[in-house]
Amino acid sequence: MRAAELREPGRPPVVADREAPVCGPGQVLVEVLAAPITPLDLLCATGTSYFGRPATPYVPGVQGVGTVEGRPVWFATPAGMAPGDGSMAELAVARAENVVPLPDGADPVALAALGLSAVAAHMALTWRGELAPGERVIVLGAGGVVGEAAVRLARAAGARRVVAGARSPAARERARRAGADVVVALDTDDVAALAARFAEAADGPVDLVLDPLFGVPAAAAARALGPGGRLVNLGSSAGETSPLDSATLRSRSLRVLGYTNNELTAGQRAEAIAEVAARAADGQLSVAHETVPLADAGHAWQRQADGAAGGRIVLVP
Structure with a gap:
């Protein structure tokens, strides 16, 4: 072979x-x-x-x-x-x-492209992040496969507003095509300036941040969270550490949660793959x-x- x-x-x-x-x-x-x-x-x-x-x-x-x-x-x-x-x-x-x-007629290439990245987006949003209809969501790294899938999944789950954060112009365009309401450019390391962009784009307190980046973007997005908001981290492509400040965390009783596909049981992973395949088949996920x-x-x-x-x-x- x-x-x-x-x-x-x-x-x-x-x-x-x-x-x-x-x-x-x-x-x-x-x-x-x-x-x-x-x-x-x-x-x-x-x-x-x-x-x-x-x-x-x-x-x-x-x-x-x-x-x-x-x-x-x-x-x-x-x-x-x-x-x-x-x-x-x-x-x-x-x-x-x-x-x-997989269901008969499934597109093998489209599902291979989605794969475990879409599983991570789905489970981080719904299982770990407990996304509910009507909530405001920020998706960081929205031009990557995990982020692009998360934008589409958050929209399909009934999010009230989906704000995407992406670095390059090409990544921001992918986030727009995925259905983000607003796309924020992650082109500065100024936490306060970036936080102001997120707050303006969200148009209200954010309930959930999905974060494959960590670093400065995570710290800035956390400042847009409302009381009891959740930040789910599943990557560190922007930095292994983040300048999350204690005042932001404590003043709003925020929850910072970690996620990895490695903690899923075989059954959970199979159910998530089936959900991804179903969403892809009905045109909601790509x-x-x-x-x-x-x-x-x-x-x-x-x-x-x-x-x-x-x-x-x-x-x-």
Whole structure:
């Protein structure tokens, strides 16, 4: 079979012929239809993540969409986090508990682009953040896959007002297309100035901030929260620390909550994938993505790593 093979940490994979995988106990064979290049794939492949240096060579791809005995499925693998191969190949193996049935007719590329990023957005908003209809929401990093999905999901959940924060002009345009009422430019490190922008855009006290960034944007957005407001953090691309001030937290009795997909049970994850698939099928959920042949995996990998892609790149055999 053909597969993207990562031979050296820190370098793009090389497409090569490999032996087809053989299932072990508790595993199933998946015919891969679509495999996204995700931030987790890129991180693991550097060899500098908290998972340690991966055993090379290996096939990257922590998730994908394919078929098992002709039935459409979403599946996850530990590629890059533990020894073994992932989804960026014509065939892959996955543990049975990491395989989720999908409805017939599901778009494999669109669902691969959404994947666990949309799961994170959905669960951080509804499960961790307890979003209720009629609430005001700020979504930071709204030009990324998690943020773009969160804007659409918040709108579908009946949010009264959705304010998006994004850095680049292209990211702000993606947030607008996703349905944000107002898009705030995250182009300053002045917390007070940025907080004023959020307050004006929200047009009232904010109930929930979804934060994949942390750093200055999180501190500024927190100042727009009303009494009892919640900030759910699920990333740190703007900084590992944030200048959140004690007066803001205490004066409004704010809640700052952490979220990671890693805390989900297999059942919770399966339910979330099913919800994402349903929202995608009825047109309420999508994210910007590109489809690239598996044969061009090396170049696509570099473009995704450099931020030069027009959204999430999805490889197809």
